[in-house]
Amino acid sequence: MVKKEKTYDVPGLRAGLDIFMALCESVDGLGVAELANLTGCNKHMIFRCLKTLVAKGWVMEVGAGPKYVASLVGFQYTSMPVSRMDVVTAAREPLRTLWKELGECVYLGVMHDDMVMYLIHHEGTRNVRLGGRVGEHYWPHAAAAGKVLVAYGEPELRSRYLERGLTRLTEKTNVEESAFFADMKRVKEQGFALDDEEYMKGGICYAAPVFDYTGRAVAAIGTTVLTVHYEREQLEQDLGERVQKTARIISTTLGYTHS
Numbered sequence: 001m002v003k004k005e006k007t008y009d010v011p012g013l014r015a016g017l018d019i020f021m022a023l024c025e026s027v028d029g030l031g032v033a034e035l036a037n038l039t040g041c042n043k044h045m046i047f048r049c050l051k052t053l054v055a056k057g058w059v060m061e062v063g064a065g066p067k068y069v070a071s072l073v074g075f076q077y078t079s080m081p082v083s084r085m086d087v088v089t090a091a092r093e094p095l096r097t098l099w100k101e102l103g104e105c106v107y108l109g110v111m112h113d114d115m116v117m118y119l120i121h122h123e124g125t126r127n128v129r130l131g132g133r134v135g136e137h138y139w140p141h142a143a144a145a146g147k148v149l150v151a152y153g154e155p156e157l158r159s160r161y162l163e164r165g166l167t168r169l170t171e172k173t174n175v176e177e178s179a180f181f182a183d184m185k186r187v188k189e190q191g192f193a194l195d196d197e198e199y200m201k202g203g204i205c206y207a208a209p210v211f212d213y214t215g216r217a218v219a220a221i222g223t224t225v226l227t228v229h230y231e232r233e234q235l236e237q238d239l240g241e242r243v244q245k246t247a248r249i250i251s252t253t254l255g256y257t258h259s
Contacts, residue, residue, distance in 0.1 A: 015041045016049040020070060023059060029067035087210060087219045088119050090253040095120055095221060098246045102239060105224040109145035109207075111153065112137065114160055116146040119219075126229070138199070141166050141180060142173050144207035145220035147193035151184040152209050152217035158184065173198045192240065193220075194232065202227050206240050208247040213255025221247050 018039040023030060030038070035046045050068055053059035057073045091108045099106045099122040108120040115137035140146025140161065150157055158181075166175040174180055187193045195205035207222030223239055230238070248258065 012045070012049065015039065015045050016053065019046060019049050020053060020058060020074065023068060023070040024074070026069070029062055029069040031065045031067055035068075086254060087212070087250070091120060091210065091219070091221065091250045094246045094249045094253075096122065098221075098223075098242060101242065102223060104239070106221065106243075107145065107224070108210075108219055108221050109138075109143075109149070110219045111140070111146075111149045111157070114140070114157065114164070116140050116143050116149065116220075124225075126226075139167055139169065141175075141183075142169050142195060142199040144193040144195040144205035144224075145222045147183060147187050147195070148207045148209045148220040148222075149217060151187035151193065169199055170197055170201050172196060192244065193222075194236070195224075196232050197227065204230065204232055204235055206235050206243055208244050209251075210247050211251040211254065211256040213257075215256065218254070219250075221250065 018041065019035055022035055022038045032043050032046050032050070035041070035050075036043050039046070041049075050059060054061060054068075058071055059068050060071050061067070062069050087110070088108070095106055095108055103125045105124040106122050107118050109116045109118050111117070116139075117137050118134050121134050138146060140150045150161060162177055162180065166173070166177075166180060168175045174183055183193075192206060192208045195203070195207075197204060199205070203224055204227060205222050205224045207220045209217040210219040210221060212218045221243060223235075223243055225235060225239070252258070
């Protein structure tokens with residue numbers, strides 16, 4: 001007999017979230033029937049959820065029908081975690097300055113669910129460029145920012161990552177445990193990380209750590225360029241120091257005292 005896995009799903013809560021997300025995506029507001037089509041929930045559940053959301057101020061009734069629209073109450077609360085991410089505030093202007101100076105893709109990444117997630121990302125200004133997105137997750141062992149965060153992170157992070165396995169993304173991706181540890185050691189010794197077409201063929205990256213007042217690496221900033229524009233040595237020599245300088249500026253803003 002197959003044992004059923006426990007689930008802790010709350011249908012009403014799930015429906016309320018689906019409804020609110022649909023309203024956030026809507027320009028003109030939605031009625032009960034439209035929300036039923038979009039969410040797959042029955043109209044009775046939708047009506048009850050809407051009345052609850054209206055009572056809490058998260059949703060407003062507008063026009064005939066009526067139509068429902070999301071208020072700014074949701075934004076008031078969901079924006080609070082962002083405002084507490086001091087590293088984003090500290091990095092925003094220095095990273096923008098670096099982007100204007102280089103004209104290449106630049107980004108700020110942090111660890112989230114043992115993956116690298118971008119909190120800031122500026123596309124390069126060239127006609128041909130590699131893409132990246134805020135909120136996307138990337139494999140740490142193959143991304144320069146990820147290498148920095150894993151190398152400077154807790155030993156348990158490296159152990160968890162090895163247990164999960166190292167995914168091969170290109171022929172240059174390090175998937176052996178010995179190569180992984182050697183790479184982490186090299187990153188700590190030199191103070192930066194490189195991705196030499198390990199994540200994507202044709203793309204090379206340089207990333208440096210950002211430290212807070214406790215000396216902990218809380219983020220990494222970096223740049224991604226195409227091999228048609230730079231070779232690895234050029235990336236280190238021409239752009240590396242400017243990335244390092246920006247990382248130091250952000251770290252100082254966060255209270256880090258350079259040794």
